[in-house]
Amino acid sequence: MIGQLIVLFAGALSIAALTVMIGPAVFHYHLLQTNLPVGSAELIHIERAYRDALALALGVGLVVSLLAAGLVTWSLARRLRQTLHGLAWAVDELSRGHYSTRVPSVGAGTELDSLAATLNDMAARLDTVEEHRRQLLSDLAHELRTPIATLSAHHEAMADGVIEPDSAMPILASQTVRLSRLADDISEVSRAEEGQLPVELRPLAVHDLLASTLQEWEERFETAGVALRREMALRHSPTIQADPDRLAQVLGNLLSNALRHTSPGGIVTVSATTNASTVEIAVTDDGEGFTAEDSSRLFERFFRADSSRTRENSGSGIGLTISRALVDAHGGTMAAASEGPGRGATFTISLPRATADR
Numbered sequence: 001m002i003g004q005l006i007v008l009f010a011g012a013l014s015i016a017a018l019t020v021m022i023g024p025a026v027f028h029y030h031l032l033q034t035n036l037p038v039g040s041a042e043l044i045h046i047e048r049a050y051r052d053a054l055a056l057a058l059g060v061g062l063v064v065s066l067l068a069a070g071l072v073t074w075s076l077a078r079r080l081r082q083t084l085h086g087l088a089w090a091v092d093e094l095s096r097g098h099y100s101t102r103v104p105s106v107g108a109g110t111e112l113d114s115l116a117a118t119l120n121d122m123a124a125r126l127d128t129v130e131e132h133r134r135q136l137l138s139d140l141a142h143e144l145r146t147p148i149a150t151l152s153a154h155h156e157a158m159a160d161g162v163i164e165p166d167s168a169m170p171i172l173a174s175q176t177v178r179l180s181r182l183a184d185d186i187s188e189v190s191r192a193e194e195g196q197l198p199v200e201l202r203p204l205a206v207h208d209l210l211a212s213t214l215q216e217w218e219e220r221f222e223t224a225g226v227a228l229r230r231e232m233a234l235r236h237s238p239t240i241q242a243d244p245d246r247l248a249q250v251l252g253n254l255l256s257n258a259l260r261h262t263s264p265g266g267i268v269t270v271s272a273t274t275n276a277s278t279v280e281i282a283v284t285d286d287g288e289g290f291t292a293e294d295s296s297r298l299f300e301r302f303f304r305a306d307s308s309r310t311r312e313n314s315g316s317g318i319g320l321t322i323s324r325a326l327v328d329a330h331g332g333t334m335a336a337a338s339e340g341p342g343r344g345a346t347f348t349i350s351l352p353r354a355t356a357d358r
Helices: 002-032 041-095 110-160 165-193 206-224 244-260 319-329
Strands: 202-205 227-232 239-242 267-274 278-285 333-337 345-352
Touching: 002 041, 041 110, 110 165, 165 319, 202 206, 202 244, 206 227, 206 239, 206 244, 206 267, 206 278, 239 244, 239 345, 244 267, 244 278, 244 319, 244 345, 319 333, 319 345
Parallel strands: 227 267
Antiparallel strands: 202 239, 267 278, 278 345, 333 345
């Protein structure tokens, strides 16, 4: 506001000074072109009248202009200050961890409104991250509670002589392994989401990848009474730039998930299709499926579509999270679809084809 007022007053003084120096001199020059004698009373009166009229008009005009410009400047400065105050308040609230804070749009200009919208978007993302963090802590507490309770109960039982150490050792060992596996799971998913899992890309034929992976899983599917099929609608095997071990891990997670959710007598199908720039590998089962509400959370850490399942019969709930992170590291995408509970599910991996293979 002060800076704007300084500019206004400087402009007013400049206009006044230039008008006073130039106007009377030009007017006097033109008067001399008339037939009035120099120094006559008429000539002096006309010049005095011109100076008085010029001074009055210039003074009134400058005062009105300064008042109008000052009012506009004050109004704009007030709106700008309110907007910046709101932005500063929102940033301060966010720095305190109040991620539900939002900045209302005050119409202070496209740039500031855009800044407010960007800040609100950032706040929404932080709010989502915080919600996921709280959910993760809740999930971890739930995952840890059962093995810790089991260990505590058996230790107390051994101390009281209710059970013999030899009888309790298998349970204590299994729960210890469970805790160790949970720690490894947490470390693995954290590294995956941070992009720290090493991926060594090299040319890989899709046929070879699927053949080796399915051969590894055939026996387990046969034991479970679930048919494992492969469908390849390809004339030749496309090539992708990939890490064979990491992609085998992804497919293994998907096949394990399909086997876990498919009843004996069911069918799991692995298929591959191509288009101009990508290869799509799909794992389809006719098992339990999932709801539309669950589809948006399938790739979250420790999420299970059926919350009644225990860790022993449903896995740790991070396989899909790690799988998607690995597919992202390959420059691809991963999606899940289901027509509803009891109607099966399809998980699709889309990977870019090798440049020489296109």
